[in-house]
Amino acid sequence: MIESLQYSWILFAQDAPEAPSGGSFLMPMAIIMLLFYLLILRPQKKKEQSMRSMVDDLKEKDRVVTIGGIHGVVTNVQRDQDLITIRIDESTGAKMRVGSSAIARVVIDEDKDGKK
Numbered sequence: 001m002i003e004s005l006q007y008s009w010i011l012f013a014q015d016a017p018e019a020p021s022g023g024s025f026l027m028p029m030a031i032i033m034l035l036f037y038l039l040i041l042r043p044q045k046k047k048e049q050s051m052r053s054m055v056d057d058l059k060e061k062d063r064v065v066t067i068g069g070i071h072g073v074v075t076n077v078q079r080d081q082d083l084i085t086i087r088i089d090e091s092t093g094a095k096m097r098v099g100s101s102a103i104a105r106v107v108i109d110e111d112k113d114g115k116k
Helices: 002-014 022-056
Strands: 063-066 071-078 083-087 095-099 103-107
Touching: 022 103, 063 083
Parallel strands: none
Antiparallel strands: 063 071, 063 103, 071 083, 083 095
16 A cells, blocks of 8 residues: 555656746747837937937027926037036026036927927
8 A cells, every 4th residue: 555655656746747948938038128128228228319419419599498497598518517507597697507417408499389
């Protein structure tokens, strides 16, 4: 009787499913990483590149909006120090110096009229 229990245990152990091989795990992981790159990393890089080119192309008399929501007109661009001086009040001539990374967008004429 004991011998038959030992043999049945061995038979159950042999019927256990095999563990998945490394190749079957690698393919779904590669697909997930590819989707992550295409859906998240690639668009983010394009956005960063467009923002960088927008700031590099800034010149005097461009209308800008900072990340804090302050609207102003560019009066001076110091590219070596990454500083931009903007005039924020026309009547008093108040100016503000901000870092180039603080520029959120450049306002074009269509934005002023309410069209986008």
